[in-house]
Amino acid sequence: MKIGLFIPCYVDQFYPKVGIATYELLEKLGCEVHFPMGQTCCGQPMANSGYEHLTKGCDANFISNFAGFDYIVCPSGSCVLHVKEHLHDDKQQELANELRKKVFELTEFITDVLKIDHIEGNFPYRVGMHQSCHGQRGLKLSQMTELNAPAFSKPERLLSHIKGIDLVSLNRKDECCGFGGTFCVTEEAVSVKMGQDRIRDHQNHQVDYITGGDMSCLMHLEGILKRQKSTIKTIHIAEILNSLEN
Amino acid sequence: MSSKEQILQKIKQNQPGEVTELPDLNVLGSESFDVLKTYKKVLKSIGGDFAEVADYTQIIDFLKNSYALEKRIITTIPELSEIARLDWQNDDPHSLEDVELTIVKAHFGVAENSALWVTDALLGQRVAPFIAQYLAIIVSKKDIVATMHHAYDRIGNQEYGFGTFIAGPSKTADIEQSLVLGAHGARGLIVFLMD
Amino acid sequence: MSSEKTITHSEAATRFNQDTERVNWHDETLWFVREKRDKSAHQIQDWELLRETASKIKNNVLSNIHDYLVEFEANAQQNGIIVHWAADAKEHNEIVHAIMVKHEVKQIVKSKSMLTEECHLNEYLSQRGIDVIDSDLGERIVQLRKEPPSHIVLPAIHLKKEDVSETFHKHLGTEKGNNDPQYLTEAARLHLRDTFLTRRAALTGVNFAIAETGEFVVCTNEGNADMGAHLADVHIACMGFEKLIPQRKHLGVFLRLLARSATGQPITTFSSHFKKPRDGKEIHIVIVDNGRSTQLGREDFRNSLKCIRCGACMNTCPVYRRSGGHSYHNAVAGPIGAILAPNLDMSKNADLPFASTLCGSCTNVCPVKIDIHDQLYKWRQVLVKEGHTPATKTIAMKTMATVLANPVIFNMAGKSGRFVMKNVPALVNNKMNKWYDQREMPDVPEESFREWYKKNSRESKTDKDEQ
Numbered sequence: 001m002k003i004g005l006f007i008p009c010y011v012d013q014f015y016p017k018v019g020i021a022t023y024e025l026l027e028k029l030g031c032e033v034h035f036p037m038g039q040t041c042c043g044q045p046m047a048n049s050g051y052e053h054l055t056k057g058c059d060a061n062f063i064s065n066f067a068g069f070d071y072i073v074c075p076s077g078s079c080v081l082h083v084k085e086h087l088h089d090d091k092q093q094e095l096a097n098e099l100r101k102k103v104f105e106l107t108e109f110i111t112d113v114l115k116i117d118h119i120e121g122n123f124p125y126r127v128g129m130h131q132s133c134h135g136q137r138g139l140k141l142s143q144m145t146e147l148n149a150p151a152f153s154k155p156e157r158l159l160s161h162i163k164g165i166d167l168v169s170l171n172r173k174d175e176c177c178g179f180g181g182t183f184c185v186t187e188e189a190v191s192v193k194m195g196q197d198r199i200r201d202h203q204n205h206q207v208d209y210i211t212g213g214d215m216s217c218l219m220h221l222e223g224i225l226k227r228q229k230s231t232i233k234t235i236h237i238a239e240i241l242n243s244l245e246n
Numbered sequence: 247m248s249s250k251e252q253i254l255q256k257i258k259q260n261q262p263g264e265v266t267e268l269p270d271l272n273v274l275g276s277e278s279f280d281v282l283k284t285y286k287k288v289l290k291s292i293g294g295d296f297a298e299v300a301d302y303t304q305i306i307d308f309l310k311n312s313y314a315l316e317k318r319i320i321t322t323i324p325e326l327s328e329i330a331r332l333d334w335q336n337d338d339p340h341s342l343e344d345v346e347l348t349i350v351k352a353h354f355g356v357a358e359n360s361a362l363w364v365t366d367a368l369l370g371q372r373v374a375p376f377i378a379q380y381l382a383i384i385v386s387k388k389d390i391v392a393t394m395h396h397a398y399d400r401i402g403n404q405e406y407g408f409g410t411f412i413a414g415p416s417k418t419a420d421i422e423q424s425l426v427l428g429a430h431g432a433r434g435l436i437v438f439l440m441d
Numbered sequence: 442m443s444s445e446k447t448i449t450h451s452e453a454a455t456r457f458n459q460d461t462e463r464v465n466w467h468d469e470t471l472w473f474v475r476e477k478r479d480k481s482a483h484q485i486q487d488w489e490l491l492r493e494t495a496s497k498i499k500n501n502v503l504s505n506i507h508d509y510l511v512e513f514e515a516n517a518q519q520n521g522i523i524v525h526w527a528a529d530a531k532e533h534n535e536i537v538h539a540i541m542v543k544h545e546v547k548q549i550v551k552s553k554s555m556l557t558e559e560c561h562l563n564e565y566l567s568q569r570g571i572d573v574i575d576s577d578l579g580e581r582i583v584q585l586r587k588e589p590p591s592h593i594v595l596p597a598i599h600l601k602k603e604d605v606s607e608t609f610h611k612h613l614g615t616e617k618g619n620n621d622p623q624y625l626t627e628a629a630r631l632h633l634r635d636t637f638l639t640r641r642a643a644l645t646g647v648n649f650a651i652a653e654t655g656e657f658v659v660c661t662n663e664g665n666a667d668m669g670a671h672l673a674d675v676h677i678a679c680m681g682f683e684k685l686i687p688q689r690k691h692l693g694v695f696l697r698l699l700a701r702s703a704t705g706q707p708i709t710t711f712s713s714h715f716k717k718p719r720d721g722k723e724i725h726i727v728i729v730d731n732g733r734s735t736q737l738g739r740e741d742f743r744n745s746l747k748c749i750r751c752g753a754c755m756n757t758c759p760v761y762r763r764s765g766g767h768s769y770h771n772a773v774a775g776p777i778g779a780i781l782a783p784n785l786d787m788s789k790n791a792d793l794p795f796a797s798t799l800c801g802s803c804t805n806v807c808p809v810k811i812d813i814h815d816q817l818y819k820w821r822q823v824l825v826k827e828g829h830t831p832a833t834k835t836i837a838m839k840t841m842a843t844v845l846a847n848p849v850i851f852n853m854a855g856k857s858g859r860f861v862m863k864n865v866p867a868l869v870n871n872k873m874n875k876w877y878d879q880r881e882m883p884d885v886p887e888e889s890f891r892e893w894y895k896k897n898s899r900e901s902k903t904d905k906d907e908q
Contacts, residue, residue, distance in 0.1 A: 009845070014883045019890030020897075027899065038848035046845075048799065050821030051838045052828060057846020065848075103771060104889045121455040137801035145479065146757065148488040148806035172472070176759045180798030185875040187796060188457040192797075192879040193763045223880030250526035253730045255684070258507045265505045269497040271690060274768045277486050286706055327799065339672055340638055347538030358485075358697070359707035370878035372719065373671035374713075376664045394693040401689065407520075407717035409452070411696070413708045416664040420579035422545075423470055428628060429578060430637070431664025 003031045004069035006083075006103065009041040011215050018215055021242040022075040022106055028242070029114055031073075036065035044082035048181045052086065059088050059096070067095060071113060075238045077135020077213050079244045084139075089136040094134050095108045105139055106238055107155040107213060118155050121243040124164030125208040129156055130198065130221070131236075132214035133176050141213065147171050155213055155237055162240060175201070179220040193226045202232060229242040262263035273439045275305030281357040284440070285390050293427050294435040298387075304325060305384065305438050309347070312436075313380065316348035322370040322382070335370040342371065348378035348432075353379035354389040355437070356411070362437065364395060364407035372408050376416075381432035383412065386440050448791060450796040453768035454760075468762040470598065475756040477705025478806065485701070495694050496810035501636035503737065504686055509652040509685045510728065516655025517726060518718045527729045529889075530560035536727050537562060537677055538569060545676050550633075552644030552666035553577040554661070555593050556679050556729060556749060558772035559785075562644075574636050578629050580586035585612045586902060591766025592809040593773055594703045594752035594860040599765050610828045633665070643669030647680035647726070648749070649695060655690045657714035657726065660699065660709040662699075665711055679727045683746040695749060736784045737868065745780045754803035754813055760796055769791070777805035780816040783824065791829035794820035813861040837873045852891075 003026055009021045019035075026033045027099030042062060062083065082102045089096040097159050098239060110116050131153075135141045141152030159167055178184070178194025185191075202210050202223050211223075212218050212231060218234040225232050248254075289296055298321055299305050302325040313319065320331035320342070330349055334342065350369055352362035362383050364375065375381050391397055401409075414430030427433055458464055477482055481661035482488045502509060514524045527533035533556075541549065549566070551557065551573055564585070575584045583589065586609050590596030597605065602620045609615040615628045617705045645666040648658040657678055658668045670676040687693065692712075700706040718724040739741060755761045755775030766774035771782040771790060776797065782790035794817045805812040846852050876882070895901055 007890050009851075012573055013884065016886050016888060016890035016893050020557065020893060022897065023894070032899075034900060035891065035898065037891060037895075039846055040851040041845040043842075043845065046838050046842055048821070049834070049838060050795075050817065050823075050825035050836075053826070054824050054838055054842035057453050062848055082827060097804060133802075135797065135802035137805065144802075146802060150485045152539070162690075174802075176798050176799060176800035176802070180800075183795070183798050184842065187451045187454060187760070188875040188878060189451070189458040189758050190763045190796075193461075194459055194759050194878075196764075197465075197468070219883055220880065222883065223876070226881035248526070249532060249730075252528055252726075253734060254507055255511065256730070256734040257510070257682070257737060260734055262504045262505055262740075262743075266497070266500045267502045268687060269494045271494065272695070274487055274490065274494060285625045292706065292710075326556050343634075343638055354563045356708075361708050361712070367442065371671070373668070375645055376667045376671065377650050394697050395690075398690040398693040406714070407719070408713070408715055410667070410711055410713040411708065413706075413712075416628060416662065416710055419704070420577070420582065420597050420684040421605050421622040422600075423473060423595075423598075424602070426623050426626040428630065428632060429626065429663030429665070430576065434751055 001031050001049045001068045001178060003033045004066045004072040005033050006039065006066065006072050006074035006079070007035065008079045008215065010219070011075065011091065012235060014219070015215050015236065018075055018236040018238055019057040020071070021236065021238040025238055026073060026243040029110065029116060034069070038067045042079045043086070044079060045181055047082065056088070061158055062087065062093065063089055063096060065165040066099055066211070068071065069102065071109065073106055073109045074098065074103065075106045075213070076215060077105045077132045077139050077141060078216060081134040081138035092195055100103050105135060105141060105213060107138060107158055109159040110158060113156045116163045118198065119158055119238060119241050121162040121241055122164055123162050123240045123243045126168060126206060127159070127209045127211050127240070128168050128205060128207040129159065130177060130210050130212040131155065131174055132155055132217045134172070136174055137215045152234055161235070165240070168207055170201045170205060172201055177217045177221055179217050184220055191220070195220050197226060198231070199232070200228060207232060209233050211237050211240055213237050256306045258263060259272050260316070271395060275393040278430040279357070279391065279392070281390050281392050282387060284357040285355055285396050286400065289437060291412065292360060293417060294322055294360060294414040294437060295401065296437040296439055298439045300441050302327060305355070308364045308438070309349075309382070313347050317381055318344050319347045319349070319376070320370070320374065321349040322347060323351060332407060339373045342373060342377045345378040347380045348374045349382040349384070350364070350375060352385040354391055354397070354400055355385045356394060357390055357415050361411035363401065363411055365404070365406035366375065376431045381412070381438045382438065384438040384440055399423050445588065447741040447770040449766050449790065449792040449902065450764065450770070453770070454764035454796070455675060458763065458770060466601070467599065469758045469764060471762045474595070474704060475806075478702055478756065480754055481701040481705040481707065485697070491611060491698055492808055492810050495808055496697055496747065498686060498694060499809050500689050500744070502687065503683070503743060503746055504816070505839060506682065508738070509687060510682060513650055513655055513685055516653070517573055518655070520655045521724070522655065522718065522721060522832040523725045525727045525887065527727055527731070529681055529731050529872065531724065532561050533560045533729045534565040538566060540570070540675060540677055541571060542727055543643055544642060546675070548574070550573045550574050550576050550638050550645055550669040550673070551638040551644040552634050552646065552661060552669055553580055553596070554644065554679055556681055557644065558590060559731065560729070563803055564590065571708045574633070574640070575662070576633050576669055578626060578663060581629060581633065582608060587770070591774065592755055593750050601769065623827060637668045637672050640669065641673055642675045642677065643673035644677045645670055645678065647678050647684050648699070649682055649692060650684050651689050651692070652685055656714050658712060658714050659806055660712050662706070662710045664711055667711055669878055670715070675723045675725065676715070676718070677727065679729060682728050682730060699701050699749055699751055702753040702806065702808040732785050739784070742780060742784065744811055745777065745816060747811050748777055748781075749809055753806040753808065757802045757806045759800065759802070760798065760893055764796070768817060769796070776813045776817065777811070780813060780820060783820050787824060787827060791824045796825060803808045
């Protein structure tokens with residue numbers, strides 16, 4: 001199975017360890033993983049700001065980098081959702097549509113495509129799961145508390161098999177952290193307050209780590225935690241799932 | 247062109263080209279539960295109270311024990327003439343301002359929300375159940391339906407000038423979400439569930 | 442209100458957040474309402490089916506609204522109701538005023554109607570010497586304080602009981618410092634009872650109007666709409682035309698959803714069906730457009746007209762809870778307000794669709810399944826295209842688009858200056874990077890992922906082996 005590894009631009013530059021964990025994990029699970037070197041960004045920062053019409057170049061670049069893979073896997077629910085919902089190409093829309101179907105967030109790729117829900121790992125810490133809204137409500141990686149529907153969680157199913165992990169149940173299971181792309185600066189006051197509140201919920205449950213499927217949420221929370229000089233750390237779910245030494 | 251014509255013309259121009267279908271309502275309201283038990287539980291939970299009675303005599307006894315009979319009590323039910331007045335129905339509604347208790351019948355009740363359906367035909371005056379300090383409503387146990395879907399099946403094409411569902415006493419939580427019973431309407435509601 | 446310069450949502454939210462304890466309280470109070478909604482909704486086995494059904498009914502209404510309006514008017518007139526049509530807010534206000542002039546009344550008691558807030562009716566009438574008293578407790582509180590409501594269902598949710606006590610002490614002569622909600626509510630009850638008994642005209646909103654029968658339904662918990670209407674000679678009911686539903690039986694669906702979504706109650710205390718006036722009295726209905734027919738023609742935003750004004754999207758919105766209703770500078774606040782307001786005035790409300798993280802919780806609680814967060818996204822696109830964004834932002838976006846579309850430039854920019862970090866979060870405000878006010882920057886790693894990959898991936902190792 002030939003996988004195109006799609007690494008969000010800010011992860012590439014600031015959180016290479018998340019990209020490495022994703023790469024190693026997928027290889028460990030038997031995939032043949034390639035990182036197309038020409039990839040840049042999915043275009044979401046512009047689109048969410050109202051400039052979707054400027055993302056044509058990003059879209060074309062995405063398509064030329066990722067056409068031809070069996071699947072495209074990305075350790076970010078948010079970027080995946082953007083591609084799934086907005087990848088366009090006037091010249092080759094059929095190909096764009098095909099790519100939309102092939103792109104998967106890491107945990108759903110593992111549970112739904114690879115059909116694996118038991119990954120060996122060791123992470124002896126108390127952990128809170130912060131699911132990104134795009135991953136959860138957009139990609140439906142786990143059940144949403146608003147709905148009257150059976151509970152499930154793809155990432156938590158994977159985490160539950162990790163040795164030593166103590167997953168806490170938060171008071172507000174799926175409250176947004178307040179990152180929201182450019183929202184984090186245009187609405188700085190509310191963004192930070194949301195982040196602080198999200199952190200408090202984790203603090204109240206005495207976690208060692210906040211994990212999640214989106215580094216953007218975690219980058220925002222990490223920024224606040226560091227400013228607070230908190231001992232709580234953030235870690236991407238790929239790093240926990242890849243916690244066993246090779 | 248009148249505003250009406252203008253508005254309707256613009257609507258016609260802007261509404262979608264095709265009319266979408268109405269959904270089937272028959273698939274709703276199939277929940278099964280003990281109707282009377284649910285009715286009582288929900289009523290209590292929204293601040294109302296109930297008493298199970300066999301006949302009007304029991305209602306009269308109950309009211310004698312629970313309300314100040316020297317205050318103004320009005321009803322539309324001849325069987326209660328011993329404790330309540332019947333001769334107010336053509337009065338100026340403002341004259342009901344000093345009513346302590348209004349007693350009326352309901353056509354039926356709804357278990358899922360404890361609402362009672364009343365119309366002009368049962369109210370005497372529209373303001374009667376709202377202006378009184380307290381409200382008592384009589385409903386037959388066999389006239390409790392499960393959900394609002396059953397309620398509207400029951401109402402069907404019933405003719406009325408005014409009808410209302412009443413669920414519990416008047417209430418507000420507008421000050422810091424603290425629930426206070428007796429906002430503008432009745433401060434308390436007692437439902438007589440009759441055999 | 443309308444004459445004042447509106448400050449943007451983010452400025453207002455920044456002010457709101459200066460009092461952290463108060464923000465916490467506001468957030469918790471509304472979250473409590475959201476939890477009550479969840480509990481109530483989750484008890485209904487068919488909840489999701491009900492939402493779907495309600496959504497379909499409203500879609501049908503919007504696709505056939507012309508005929509339903511004609512049908513409704515004919516039936517209402519048949520019932521003895523007088524029907525008026527208002528193209529905009531001004532005409533709505535004029536109609537209401539003319540009815541009052543005709544009946545020579547100078548005082549009116551009003552129950553909750555967001556439409557009259559939208560039309561600024563109170564202002565209009567008081568300028569013409571008419572005394573308007575709002576009878577919903579929350580609305581009366583904010584009216585006495587000369588503030589607009591901050592929430593469509595809970596108008597005074599931004600106030601603490603101490604604030605209400607202070608207001609009532611000043612205006613109703615209640616005991617200073619007595620903050621007991623029971624005591625304060627009782628004081629309002631007595632004060633408003635006198636109002637109900639002395640007003641000859643009453644105005645109410647409309648929750649649902651039924652085409653098939655020509656009747657309309659008004660829902661309250663306090664009983665204030667009924668107290669006003671049944672004691673007055675003239676009852677004026679104002680409705681946006683989207684309040685129509687086809688048949689009486691459809692109320693079964695909406696009345697199951699409305700109060701549960703709003704406050705978690707199984708139904709409002711009173712759901713009053715007005716079909717005919719009392720003998721010798723009058724009922725007037727004012728059907729208002731005020732931009733709704735324009736919204737009907739915007740395909741992407743049309744279904745915002747399905748809204749039944751339950752307020753669930755506000756209670757669940759993490760931004761609303763932490764910025765307060767007034768920060769939305771619009772009669773309807775929160776996520777639904779943010780998709781309705783730009784239709785009324787794009788330039789004045791261009792900030793609102795951006796006052797969201799697009800988390801999507803609003804869409805999930807909406808009882809009529811309005812795709813609120815998708816419409817927020819779409820409004821952003823429209824507002825940018827119509828030129829309602831700052832030029833600096835557009836320039837930054839264009840630069841970004843150029844760099845991100847070109848892998849060569851991207852790699853150079855990335856290496857030399859960590860392009861993404863400099864440009865993504867700090868996009869709009871490069872000079873004073875707001876990110877850093879209350880957050881640290883991520884550490885800069887020694888190498889990017891792609892640099893690591895070039896050296897360490899199986900692919901690169903194979904390449905090297907082959908060389």
